Amino acid sequence: MNNILLIEHSLSDKSDLGQQLSEQGYSVHRVNNAFDALVYMETTQLEAILLDYSVPKMDSFWLLVTRKPSTAIIVLADSRCELERINALELGADDYLAKPINIRELQLRLNVLHRRLQAPMNDNFNHDISFDDTIYTIRFAEKSLVLTQTEYRLFKYLFDRQGEVITKQELQRRVLHKELGRFDRNLDMHISNTRRKLVKRNLPRELINTVRGQGYSFNF
Structure with missing residues (x-):
């Protein structure tokens, strides 16, 4: 994976997670709002999106997510609440991780999602179910x-x-x-x-x- 979009609540300080990902060879793009996130989604070939669940007013982001099925989305949250996890997955997230984030676990999950989303599908499959x-x-x-x-x-x-x-x-x-x-x-x-x-x-x-x-x- 190369380009990672990291959507965080604040950009005032250097992100520990962003720095760790950069040290692992990822190109990390940091934003703190839905508008900037959508711009990156439309203009950059992203391998994955990491979304801090505390970022407000992200409705427009989730609307576009439904049209970008090839980009893996992992929600990062302070809570291990089951209802919050279900809500994130229902909105369109592919995975959910509670903080503190273990960078090794995050890498493994990114790799799994990458393999799933890149798995070859027969474009001519039968629509009959x-x-x-x-x-x-x-x-x-x-x-x-x-x-x-x-x-x-x-x-x-x-x-x-x-x-x-x-x-x-x-x-x-x-x-x-x-x-x-x-x-x-x-x-x-x-x-x-x-x-x-x-x-x-x-x-x-x-x-x-x-x-x-x-x-x-x-x-x-």
């Missing part, structure tokens, strides 16, 4: 993906309505069979788990697309 309702298995691009019952039903529901934006409220009612509570993250957790399983099978996680502030959609 088959479903096995008895064992909750999806067959796609000559690969099988085994899901839990809830993950399978969510995937199939979105697939049947592909191209449409399905609200979280509808998915909660139709698939989970209950109303969506204000602090209910079960739906997001199931979607996040499904995306991780897609990545592990070298299938595109962007099949299930987040539509910010609205819900989810299925798109090839």
